[in-house]
Amino acid sequence: MGRELRIRRITVHRYTWEMRDLGVDYNGFNTVYEPGARRTATGHVLTIETDAGITGEFAGGDTNSYAQVGMVARYLLGKNPLERERLYNDMKRAMRKLDRMGMGPIDIALWDIAGKVYSAPIYELLGGWRQTLPAYASTLHGDRVARGGLSSPEAFADFALRCKEEFGYPAFKIHGWGKDPREQGYIEREMATVLEVRKRVGPGMDFMIDPACEYDTWAETLKVGKACDEAGFLWYEDPFKDGGISAFAHKKLRELIKTPLLLGEHVRTLEPHVDFVLAGGTDFIRADAYYDCGITGLMKIAHAAEGLGLDVEIHAPGPAHRHCMAAIRNTNYYELGLVHPSVPGNKPPIYADDYSDLLDAVDRQGHVPVPQGPGMGVTLDWEYVRRHDAGKTVYEHDERA
Numbered sequence: 319m320g321r322e323l324r325i326r327r328i329t330v331h332r333y334t335w336e337m338r339d340l341g342v343d344y345n346g347f348n349t350v351y352e353p354g355a356r357r358t359a360t361g362h363v364l365t366i367e368t369d370a371g372i373t374g375e376f377a378g379g380d381t382n383s384y385a386q387v388g389m390v391a392r393y394l395l396g397k398n399p400l401e402r403e404r405l406y407n408d409m410k411r412a413m414r415k416l417d418r419m420g421m422g423p424i425d426i427a428l429w430d431i432a433g434k435v436y437s438a439p440i441y442e443l444l445g446g447w448r449q450t451l452p453a454y455a456s457t458l459h460g461d462r463v464a465r466g467g468l469s470s471p472e473a474f475a476d477f478a479l480r481c482k483e484e485f486g487y488p489a490f491k492i493h494g495w496g497k498d499p500r501e502q503g504y505i506e507r508e509m510a511t512v513l514e515v516r517k518r519v520g521p522g523m524d525f526m527i528d529p530a531c532e533y534d535t536w537a538e539t540l541k542v543g544k545a546c547d548e549a550g551f552l553w554y555e556d557p558f559k560d561g562g563i564s565a566f567a568h569k570k571l572r573e574l575i576k577t578p579l580l581l582g583e584h585v586r587t588l589e590p591h592v593d594f595v596l597a598g599g600t601d602f603i604r605a606d607a608y609y610d611c612g613i614t615g616l617m618k619i620a621h622a623a624e625g626l627g628l629d630v631e632i633h634a635p636g637p638a639h640r641h642c643m644a645a646i647r648n649t650n651y652y653e654l655g656l657v658h659p660s661v662p663g664n665k666p667p668i669y670a671d672d673y674s675d676l677l678d679a680v681d682r683q684g685h686v687p688v689p690q691g692p693g694m695g696v697t698l699d700w701e702y703v704r705r706h707d708a709g710k711t712v713y714e715h716d717e718r719a
């Protein structure tokens with residue numbers, strides 16, 4: 319018989335924090351540098367308590383994903399948290415009409431419980447491959463702030479060079495500008511940025527561009543793709559307004575440009591990722607534990623990619639992603655972001671230890687470490703969360719049920 323633990327209580331803790339020097343661009347969607355701006359943001363921590371006195375924690379997620387947590391909380395109460403594969407499959411079926419974003423926080427907290435039960439960091443349980451992770455500096459979107467901003471191809475090139483020389487980053491990713499319809503020469507500026515970073519930095523740094531689905535047309539996408547070819551970019555990610563989900567459009571694009579594509583950030587969960595690759599829609603495969611059903615879901619995608627002989631690239635930073643990347647052979651870079659030359663901190667200070675995903679979190683080789691304690695291996699600053707408390711939702715096991 320295996321271990322018999324039971325889930326007793328699930329709590330979604332909300333807190334608020336003040337974002338500084340960050341605003342939004344023309345349509346309100348992209349976060350960009352705005353000197354002097356103040357915004358109140360809401361953060362979340364999910365805790366899953368067990369009858370063994372062990373609690374799983376996950377910091378992150380948003381209001382939409384926690385609405386889905388509410389949908390499966392009653393199912394989870396009383397279940398054995400160590401049966402992640404069963405819980406994954408049951409929740410996946412229950413959420414078949416949704417995008418399943420709520421599964422990520424739950425599954426990651428379950429892995430934290432497992433690591434604490436077995437007294438091992440998660441990456442060891444997954445199968446260790448490496449202890450440090452090469453990172454790329456992933457920028458905030460281009461802005462329109464002339465002094466200290468990322469407002470021109472030259473500003474991106476300056477920042478790329480600084481990331482390489484001052485911090486040791488081996489790679490750099492551009493998030494270009496939001497496509498403000500009032501501006502002329504939008505695509506030409508994107509192309510110029512691609513060419514300028516390579517010209518300024520020269521060889522010896524990998525470059526990527528992620529327009530985050532801003533380009534209006536496939537023809538504009540092709541133009542920037544040809545600039546990527548000329549500048550020898552490592553990948554071209556989610557370029558245009560299909561929303562990163564048309565395998566056919568990207569298959570046609572791959573026939574005309576040489577730069578590898580990276581799609582999959584907006585394709586949810588294991589099976590659609592595999593279908594997208596088999597349809598010829600991408601070269602690198604994107605995966606994210608928060609979006610793709612947790613560490614369990616991400617590792618399934620990573621191993622599916624391995625079986626196809628391809629690389630998976632993990633989206634966005636965070637301790638769960640460090641553990642996954644430390645246990646995957648077929649992957650290249652940790653996404654450290656979003657960074658900007660004039661914004662030193664754009665994340666809430668919720669870790670009481672030295673865990674950080676800010677610009678200066680890398681060592682001289684441009685690597686980040688893998689947390690080494692049991693489970694997630696990070697220490698949440700609960701005092702900070704309580705001081706900034708904005709309410710909580712509690713789901714509890716009823717013994718009579």
Ligand SMILES: [Mg+2]
Pocket residue numbers: 528530555556583
């Ligand atoms: Mg992206």
